[in-house]
Amino acid sequence: MVGMDEVAWAVRETAVGPLMVACGGAGLVLVAFRAEPRTVARQVRALERRLGCPVVEDPERTAPVSEQLDAYFAGGLTRFDLPLDWSLTTGFNRRVLRELAVGVPYGSVVGYQDLADRVGEPGAARAVGAAMGANPLPVVVPCHRVVESDGGIGGFGGGLEIKRALLALEGVLPAPLF
Structure with a gap:
């Protein structure tokens, strides 16, 4: 995934529309529906504020998430195997x-x-x-x-x-x- 000092994000087209995914050093931290540019900008600002680190667009570093989402939506994945970062919930x-x-x-x-x-x-x-x-x-x-x-x-x-x-x-x- 990414280093502890930043979060990487990307938008992935799926069967239910564009999803924004964001990953930090501990794993997947966010999945957001309807990831149009305005939604993405709002999510990036919120992540920077809540996590206190830079949030950068980097599809390469979110590739493991995108690959599993693609497999799920194609019907070939029934259980995600991703590290999850629970920082946004308590x-x-x-x-x-x-x-x-x-x-x-x-x-x-x-x-x-x-x-x-x-x-x-x-x-x-x-x-x-x-x-x-x-x-x-x-x-x-x-x-x-x-x-x-x-x-x-x-x-x-x-x-x-x-x-x-x-x-x-x-x-x-x-x-x-x-």
């Missing part, structure tokens, strides 16, 4: 996201309440929803796999059309007709 959110990353495999879903139970916070289903909305590593940390216990699809920070597309890719939902 406390309850970090606990929930770590459980999600290791405990909800490709092609499966989990309810908000079940995820709250798994981290020992049975009254925190709504807080789990907030943690999903604040996930700095969507797709790789699969918040799209969290659904309502009554069978509803739930929300998604990237938009419901992207959540549906990701769930269809993993075989959980039928592919959209158009």
